[in-house]
Structure formats: C-alpha cells, structure tokens
Amino acid sequence: MSKREERRGERRAAILATAGECFLEHGYAGTTMSAVAARLGGSKGTLWSYFSSKEELFAACVEDKTEVFRSELVQVLNPGVSLRSAIESFCRRFMTKIREPQSVALYQLLCGEGTRAPEASRIFYERGPGVVQALLVAFLGAHEAAGRLRGGTPLEMAQVLISLCTGISHQRVLLGLNCPQGAMQPPPPEKITDLFFRLYAVDDAEVKRVA
Template sequence: MNAEPGLIKRGRKFDQVLEGAQQVFMRDGFEGASVDDIARAAGVSKATLYSYFSDKRLLFMEVATGQCQRQAEECIQSINPDLPPEEVLRGAAKRMMGFYLSEFGRAVFRIVVAESERFPDLGREFWEGGPAKSRAVLIEYFREANARGTLRIEDPELAADQFTELCKVDLHPKLLMGLCRDVTEAEKARVANGAVAMFLARYGV
C-alpha cells in the first residue's frame, strides 16, 4: 500500500472497508489475505482502500482491536462494585466467554498467534488494543473490592489473569483445536459458574 506509513484515514466508506476486510481475514488469515480480495469484498476500489490504510497490518489491527475494544467497554459497563462479587464475576465471565468462544474471537486468536513470530507488532498491538484493556478493568475492580473488604486479593494483576484463564477452561482449547464445532449455553454456564466458584474459594471473604 502506498499511503503514508502508519496513517489511518476515515471517510464515508471506512466501515465498508472494515467489513470486507473482516470477511477476508477470517477466511484467509493475515498472510493469505490479498488487497485485491479485500477491496472486492468491501465493494471499493484499491485506491479507496489505500486512501484509508497505509498497510495490511494496520487494517487487520483496526478490525481486531475494534471488536476487542467493544468487548472491553461492555466489560466496564457490566461491573458494578456495589453488587456482590459473585454477581460481578459471573457477569464478567459471561462477557469474556462470549468473545473468546465466538467465531470471530477464535479466528483473531489463531491469526495473531500464527503471525506474531514473523510480525511481532501484531501480537503487541492486539494485546494493548483489546485484552489488556479488559484485564485493566478487572484489576481495578479487584483493587476496589479488596479495599472494601468484599474480596481478599494480595496481587490483583495475578488474580485478573487467573480469572481470565478459568473462563477459558475446557471449551476454548477444544474449539481452537477443532475438537468441537460449537458449545451450548449449558456448557458455557458450567464453565462460568465453576470459574466464579473456584475464584471465590481462593479470594472470597
């Protein structure tokens, strides 16, 4: 792409470009996605695509982090420190699992892992643009809950990472490795409830 490096411009067809790019990236991966295919899926010319994004990496990160940022914002809105920790954690688990287990969430994860060795900036930018923000929300909540005395957490950063991983147990690896194609609401509830119960067994008051 021949626009100024590192530059993203917005215009009338910006969202249209993102929708087309998402289709192609999810289908072909980062390396396999071509500018021609993205432009065709978006219904725009290559010149229009070039005018918005200076390179494919920026386009992919805009697609990936946009979804992750929305998930982080939903996580923020769902946390009410006045509610009992069990309710807060169950709501957070439901929202995190909704993203991690979704077709889009799994596809982005596969792409970032597959391409991060050749393009290390992809992994860093994806982390900072999405998962790190949700993690920061949990850390802040755990600090507040610790101060209020509703939870007893010495290391909020570690606790946030532990809770996130508990929400990925069983279902996430199976979906990533193709051991199952979909999961039921009952299976999601089982993992979410188990994550909350185990977390509170360690950090509950």
Template structure:
C-alpha cells in the first residue's frame, strides 16, 4: 500500500517527530481525507507502519504452519525471519530513531513496542504453546520461553549493527547464526 510505503520512508528519514500526516499524504499522493480515513492519527499510522514491516518479513504466522517440520527446523525458519527483520538496515535505523526520540516523545517507544515487539512475542508464544501441546518441547511458561528465544536471536551482529560497526551480514552468515542459536536453545527445552 502506497500510504504505508510513504510513511515508512518518512519515519526512517525524518523520525517520528519530523514526520507529519500532511507529508505522508503528499508523498503517498493521496488526499489528507484518504489518509485520515485509513489512519485517524499519526500514532495509528506509526503502529501500522511498524506492523507492516514485521508482516513483510513473515512474522505474522499461524502456529500450525510448521507442524510438518521437526522442532529444530521449525524454530530455525521462524528464527531466520526474526533475525532478517531485526538485523535489517531499516529496522536498525528505526530502532536507533525510536531510542533517540523516546526521551522527547515517550509515546513513540510505546507505539513502536506495540507495533513490533509485542506482536512478535505474541506470535512466538502461540508457537511455543502449540509445540508444548504437541509434546515436542517441555515448556512450562510459553511467554518466558518466547522471550528467551527472541533474546537469543538478538545477539550476534545486532549490537555492532546498531553502532554502525559492521555491515549487514550476508544470508549465509545470518543462517549460520540462527542455526547455532536454535541448536543451543533446543537443548534447553527438549
């Protein structure tokens, strides 16, 4: 959708504080009425923009979508989606922007969390609940398990990327990292 594409560009370029609804309407080449009909506020547009980026990387998935795969392969596939999103230049830039603006615009951190991390955690909680019901993993607390799994995947190059100390790792490096992280994690839940 061209509105979300325009808002993504504007938020990345100008941050939350520098982006206006008028600017997004102008860049999307839609009327302000059309924009406000779809997204009644800048806050809703920001959350929708973050959510759309997560969706673009496949983080909105049905927990049963991986039923035909062994545990480690299922976690590797969803883990790779998460790492590809989290380490992407766009998400690194957006995260830097949000952290930088959070003191001036406290709501921006809450909106970012609502549009991205909160939804990702919910998807992984549902996946871990399903894995436990199927008897593939010993999981007493799916929320804690999901949070720990996502924490493991936030390691690797993430910090160096956020600090601008390395380039975006190639696909084979991201894949190797995910496979190692998943193997380590699986040893703790089976």
C-alpha cells in the first residue's frame, strides 16, 4: 500500500468514526453530511469525495461496525465443527453482540426512526441481521441436506434460532427496562441450543457425534 493509499484509508476510518458518533447522538434523520464535515474539521467536498450520500455513509458505518462480527460468524459456523458446538457458539457470540452498548444504541435509534427514515432500517438489515440470517441459513441448509435436521426449512430454522436468541433482549430494549438481577434475563446459550435440537434434530445422540 502506498503512502497516499494509507493516508486515504486513515482518513476514511476517521470519517466513519465521526459519522458513527453523529448517527448515534442525533439519529439518522438528524444527521447531515454538513454536520459530519463540520465535526471532522474539513470541507464538505472532502467528505463527498469519499461518500456520495448520507445513505452511502450510513451503510459504510454499519459495514465497519459489523465486519469483525461477520468474520467471527464465518469461523463459528464451520462445517468441520460438530453441529451442536457450532449452534451453541453461534448463540453465545450472537447474544453477546446484540447486548453490547453500541448494538443496543443502534437498535434503539432504528426503532425510534422506523417511520421517519425507513431507508436507515433497510440499510441496517441488509448489512447486519440479513447477513447473519443468510450465513445461518447456509449452514443449517447443509446439515438439513445431510439428514441431521428436519421439521422446517433452513430459513424457518434460522429465524427460530435468531428469535430465541433475541427475544428477551429486544423486549428489554423496546421497553427501556433496567431490570433487577435475574428478571427478564435471556436463557443461557446451552438452553437455547437444547430447545433448538428438540425442535429440529433428527436424533440428538447422532447430532452430538457429528464432527
């Protein structure tokens, strides 16, 4: 990478960090390209040379925040790992991710702006939850084709598993609850995994032996 490319990469990273702060503080509808440029301390022309619209900038922010997580899921949903271990690892990592402060803040932002800025929700879904679901569908589809899972399509199974992982956490976010210890706590990943296999495993003992 040349010095010029390196500087451009650093500048792009700085833009994304600043824009991310603006979106979380002011919401999607309340953030403008001018405001991001002003906080950066540069000209609007510089910002526009990197991103041609607010939609493109927001999409890049979501990509930036989810890139590492997507890479982790590719490793977690590894065909070489036992099905049970992969599902439990997915649940643990996914549940940790959605409870991170930035994830909660972004989810609350989108819930509040769903009608005012539907494009923000679409962008987030396409680059966040939609990608997670697609990875899970492909993984479960391979095991369903191998005869290890049954009782639903790969898409249905993926949606059920994601719902089991998100249900309680999203209830708390939507209601703005600050619950005491033990109240409205999501079940542990191993319990969700057990429930998933009760619904879809062909043979629980066989699933444990798959490598």
